[in-house]
Amino acid sequence: MFAQDLVLKQRTVILHALCSSGSAEHLEQVLDILLAQGELIWEDYQNIQVPGRALHRNARQLLDLVYTKGEESCGLFLSALKQVLPAAQGASLSFSGCCPNLENKEEAQSTSTRTLLSQRPDLVCQLQGCIEGLLETLVESNHFTSADCDDVRLPVHTPTQQARRLLDLVRSKGESAAAVILQYIQRTQESQESTSPLSQNTSTPPKEFFKYQKKLISSVSAQSYFLSTYGGTSHMSLDDIYTEGQLELAHDCVDISAPLGLEDVVGSAGTVNEEADTVLVSGEAGSGKSTLLQRLHLLWARGAALQDFLLLFPFSCRRLNSESRDMSVQELVFQHCCWPDREQEEIFQFIVDHPHLILFTFDGLDELKQSFSDEHRLCCPTQPAPVHVLLFNLIQGFLMKGVRKVVTSRPEAVAPLLKKHLRKEVFLKGFSPAGIDIFVRKHHSDSTVAAKVLQSLQTNTALLGLCHSPVLCSIVSQCHKELLGCGEGSPQTITDVYLMILQHFLQHQSPMKSSVGLGWLQEHLKTVLRMGQLAFEGIATSCYVFSGADLEICCITEKDICTGFLMQSKDMSSSQSIHYEFLHVTMQCFFAALYIVLSTNTDRSAILTLFKLQQLKETGCFGACLPSADQQKHAFEEDATAEQTPNLQITATFVSGLLSQRHQSLWLHCCSSAILEKKARQVERCLSKGMQKHFKSIPQPVQGEKKSMHAMPGFVWLIKCIYEMQESRIAKDAMSKLEVDHLKLTYCNIGPVECTALAYVLQHLRNPVGLQLDNNSVGDVGVEQLLPCMDICKSLYLRNNNITDEGIRKLLAKGIQCDNFQKIALFNNNLTDACTQHFSHLLRTKQDFLSLRLGNNNITAEGAKQLAEGLKNNHSLMYLGLWGNKIGDAGAEALASALENSKTLLWLSLVGNGVGSVGACALARVIRNSTSLEELWLTENCITRAGVESLIQALQHNTHVKSVWLRNNDLSAEEVEEMTQQESRLIF
């Protein structure tokens, strides 16, 4: 067929391919190429790219234009389209054979303006990293005004759009402006070459090295350009949608106060073992680990990050699973990442000789079928071994010592054995509240829609909590129509969100006959069951990549694939046949759960074994396992290792949610309600038994101590399952038997979602508890989620949880009304003076409040004065901790005035507050007058002799005080000696 005919006949398909992602990037790239070839002239371009006009209309304008220009134009257009679209999409357009050679039609002219045009596609890529520098240069050379710069920098522009806008403006400024750009780029390239890691290198790389590097860069760049899991059938460029996630170092690091950036993942911050080469990025399902790696890959390929590494080799553990042959590291690198066309031996030797210039990334260690072990040692990079043995030896540094490796994994799946080989560990904690905002705005080019979505999230904080998980945030954004249309019944649980996307995709399949009410599921039941079977069998055997044969076994049809839940696997080696994966592994878990709930093929024990497996995990044994058919059962027995258990847990959570009473009406015509009832009761029993088991494991308290329970990892999961069921009867039943005084959930990855579930369940406790949530990621949204269980909290420990003044405002507004609430500890959060008025109000209002600890925040003298106002009228507080703030002498003065007549205060800590001798003299009044104080902590406060002397004098009038801590103040050794003699209660 001729190209012109094709453009006409496939018009709809082409339009869909260009516009379905909602991003203008594809269209703009095609325009770049046609401009560079001289096929479009500047006026054509301006007629097509009309600012503010809908993307579809711009695309139609282009199609009309190339069609009227004729056969050659259409050929060039189709060829450009093929270059721009991802391989799979390009192939589906089937227009091979009608694309002419891509040669510039116009005679090359040597003017700079012409060069800018002919190299436009490359320049758009190159300029992204240096827009700011270029703008400065153009302003300095008087080619650009500040208004021009603002125009380029407009926040609505993506980085590629900024580059294009800059090129467009330069064109309008004439030849000398274009020359400035070209000189700038040349200078940048020269300076990059001179600072390149290679220039500091000893041996020269083989001749073919740079060709190989170029090939690798282009392949990594192509692989990472699109976020292909996005929206199933459509693609979105990573540039358009990437939003920074929250990164935290696993080990507290004193030199890092600013938030971690992407490059810090590989950088030196937080290094705990200089000798180790492996960095672990851990994060929950859907927290964005793969996307983070993808971003790093893209930035490296573009020359915008990690430029100390000459070669970057990305590996996916999911794909390594399918490698059954033994192979050497050399084969692994070349066959799985990029094949050198010549001089393979020399290139590999260069890699081996220069390990510090090489970076390996391994995504999804949790998906590898084998658990980490250090049994088989291997040192030779050319010696063949099973792939997992290579991987474990690479991680430990026995193989390719010095090559930096970044590995991602779910936290539950990280074997303790592996931890000792880590250079450092970084946690990826999903989106911050600001991140959610940015993501939603990036997702919706229409700002009114974005605003509506964000507003609806503000009115449903449970859903807002879920959106901290990027995968859920992306689903919620994608289903905005369903979300905005569902009024009261808006989603509360993870299952609700996945049901929303199920409905969204299925109804988009047949929009015309879209069933009203609940019939949509019944209409697509067969598809759901077929996909469910594939998912279920995959989860049972840790299989996440499916061949055409796997699909056939489950009778999956073309139409099923078109629903958008399955996508073609990205694969570096093009020789393999097409494989499929679910959009995201959590989606596979959801389909597996649908299958367990709806299929009549799973036997009665499927649910029991799914839940029992979790309990086996708790006790550390993985024996008998899951589903109905013998073959599946066998698979589970073989493969139910700790690494795959997180996905079984997620599946079980979905099963709980799907069997909740609220969703029973959905299944009405799909399944017998008696069977569903039975399954729901089974889940209930499993959850109840699981809880009992936990409670039984609580040791009896030693005499005089409170009964305390430290939650085991499965506790949070059980609570989340109960929350998914949304039946307070079940929550009540589970909690009625728990008798503890203190519930400890430190370092348990508790974020807003877990807080919602905790509060839902804990509010049913019979007796008040202390709730210790130190070192989690509760944040302000999590704090808000905890409010329903505040009535049952005697004390709340929230150390190191990213809480700000706003969270405190909401927490205390509720806390004041709660009779049981008496203690709070908030060290290491982001609190400032703005929160102290709320504490002041709490102290004034609650005359039974006992303990307030606000250490290591940003409270100054102003905040201390506010607190003092509350303390003046309080007659109950026993413990006040403000260490590591900045209250200074004025703050100490204010607190001393408020506390000097206290009859309850036992313990006061002002460590590290710069109170000085003036502050110490003021605090001496508290010692002199208080009838209750026992311990005063004034370590690290720049106190001199004068200050200590006034404390000594005050102590002469007080027999209650047991110790005054004065370490690390401004005193000489002789002074310390002398004063210890005078007063033995001073501790230096």
Ligand SMILES: Nc1ncnc2c1ncn2[C@@H]1O[C@H](COP(=O)(O)OP(=O)(O)OP(=O)(O)O)[C@@H](O)[C@H]1O
């Ligand atoms: N930084 C980000 N910016 C924009 N979207 C993101 C980001 N991170 C994740 N997403 C969205 O969330 C989805 C899931 O993310 P991703 O696959 O990276 O998570 P993961 O932590 O690797 O999950 P798993 O452990 O289950 O493999 C992505 O497909 C994307 O839609």
